[in-house]
Amino acid sequence: MKLYHSTHAPNARRVRIFLAEKRIEVSFVDVDLARLNHREESFRAINPFETVPVLELDDGTKIAESIAICRYFEELRPSPALFGTTMIERVEVEMWQRRVEFFLLLPIAQVFRHTHPAMGRLESPQVPEWAASSRAKALASFARFDAALEGRPFIAGERFSIADVTGLVALDFTRPARLSIPENLRNLHRWRADLSARPGSVD
């Protein structure tokens, strides 16, 4: 079993944090996105959609998409449960995972892709107006998530989950995207600090 990943790709980091929380070790294979290795024929044979991470099982099966890979490990090692344990928990974790992904990670990533000079080869053309619009969406989301975190330790409730993994990756991705989280959003800052203290947050 090996994981094709990239140190800088936020989706690959999601899987690494998930594995650390599960205490699972795998072999890593680096894919250099800056050199466009993911667009080469050899990698397209592994994932025709040209994204990392990809998990290759021992029988050669290839699983792309960070959340699909995390679900694989959740089934392989159910404890600690990071996708919820009861029916309603599983459904709420899914809801929050998607909210964090679409309302937080996505607009932050769009700001990064459409403003950072190094992304010019990957995101072509970069559209400054879309970066500005995405920045406004991200700022509106910060306030929404701050409100959602009032009185709850984790975004899906009492337990740490995959939704928090996506949350930490999103919040840390504000740095290369050059977005600031307003000081007054105390719940959001507290959430980020708590998540940053967990295993796997630094790699």
Place this chain on the structure above:
Amino acid sequence: MKLYHSTHAPNARRVRIFLAEKRIEVSFVDVDLARLNHREESFRAINPFETVPVLELDDGTKIAESIAICRYFEELRPSPALFGTTMIERVEVEMWQRRVEFFLLLPIAQVFRHTHPAMGRLESPQVPEWAASSRAKALASFARFDAALEGRPFIAGERFSIADVTGLVALDFTRPARLSIPENLRNLHRWRADLSARPGSVD
């Protein structure tokens, strides 16, 4: 149990198709997106993220996000299984659901949101350059999905799944987005025709 939805919203349609496949009936509550009803205080109390669909359970629990709602119904009525039956099937369905969502539905929806005059109130500002870039991404995806569908009836393999639900909604959303699927992509056209013949595709 009732479902807040909108006839025209692609994410609400995903749930309606899913329910038809499961033969589950629920009560519907219309939310008029054109009149911005989803941004009113009364709806923000139901979903602070201002999206449809939202499922309200009899105990008042509110589940937002189409895929989270579908997972709720999958657990409530497991047969026919639309998220896979074996571990590897479940993981591959998740992978394909996400690929269809991010590589097909998302760019098509971006074209629609950033070009259609009626969307000016919901997507402000509309960015023509981002619409053009999204159009190119959608066209590139058409070819990729056509290749992926070679020799397989459904996008995740032999069985119809939630990934196909997202696929049909995405392909039909090309019409308001004014995108044409090239004639030579025969697998993609065959897939769409097969999915269009299923229950719940017309509503």
